[in-house]
Amino acid sequence: MKNDRRAFLIAAGAMMAGALLPAHAAAQPEVQQAGTLRVAVYADYAPFSARGKGIDVALAQSLAERLGLRAEIVEFPADENMNDDLRNMVWKGHYLGHRPADVMMHVPVDAQFAAQNDKVAIFGPYHLETIAIARNPERVPSVAGSAAVAFEVFTREKIGVELDTHASDFMLHVMNGRLRDNVVHFRSVAEAAAAMAKGEVSAVMAPRSQLEGAFKEQRQFAIDTLTMPELRVKGWPLGMAVKADHKDLAAALSEALADIQRSGELARIFSAHGVTHRVP
Incomplete structure (x- = not known):
């Protein structure tokens, strides 16, 4: 009975603590470093990410906060194509020894592109470019x-x-x-x-x-x-990418993104950088 009571008190304390944490923090998804969400963003890519500021940086920080984590922003230079970027920053790591991030921002949400990159899960469209x-x-x-x-x-x-x-x-x-x-x-x-x-x-x-x-x-x-018929690609949704087997992290980020959008914070982030948010 004593052990049962102690177990109940521990569980009750955990539930009370969880109620005081940000949304989703009580059941954090698996990340590389406890308490930290490592987020990859493009370097020198204003207004989305440049020298620690931008839309993607602000959104990453808000997502991490809702998961009860600290955002670690990693700015990286674009490689020859986005397939290389996903390999370097999401599922494998860079050949120079840089480890990948937990999530990468600014990834086109496109079925054909996703099929070419089966080692990652692409999800969470947050803006129509x-x-x-x-x-x-x-x-x-x-x-x-x-x-x-x-x-x-x-x-x-x-x-x-x-x-x-x-x-x-x-x-x-x-x-x-x-x-x-x-x-x-x-x-x-x-x-x-x-x-x-x-x-x-x-x-x-x-x-x-x-x-x-x-x-x-x-x-x-x-x-x-531009909407002219000669333009093959007129628009594309921007989203996120995680490793293909990190389904819990993708789900938690998707839920956090929905909260951010419902609250109006997403539109405010875009507006603060002089950009009109367009829902995909």
Whole structure:
């Protein structure tokens, strides 16, 4: 009886302590280091993650808090493709010895892409990204219709794009390459935005969230989402990835994300960085 009573008191104390902890903290999922959620985010990728700040960083911290964990943010440079990023930061680790994270942010939630990466579980869409063009309305009219109509202006005006991106590939090949001479490459969307502010280019093509973040203080420029038929990829949901067998962690993160979205905190995180949150 004494042992039974002691067991009951321990259990009751655990339940009371659990009631005082953040949501989901009483039954924490398995993580690499007790009390810590190690989160991988892209380096130098404003407005999502750059030097310890950004949308993905703030969201990761909020997710960890709801799980009763401390967020350890790991910024890493993008590899040649996202398959490599998932291998390095989620399921295996980097060949230089860097260990993987518990979860990686900013992963496209796409069935075909997920099928190519069966060592990870991709889940939790938290934002719908789209391709857009920021433009100087005094030099570039509203971008609408087919590429032949919407982009005719770029036979005369220069447009900036980030190196090695979908926007770069599209602008170099659309209209049978007619615009190639007026496509200017930059190392980042931020650099392209700075060039546009100086008048060196009249438009910038990139993911809309990056454009909104880059031009949040420059309201004189317009941003148009692209929907033209020639654009193969118009939008994609952004989510998270964990190791394929970490189902409990994926479930806990999904529940925490739902709480964050219901409370309005997710929209506030995006707004604080000058970006409009779009529900996938």
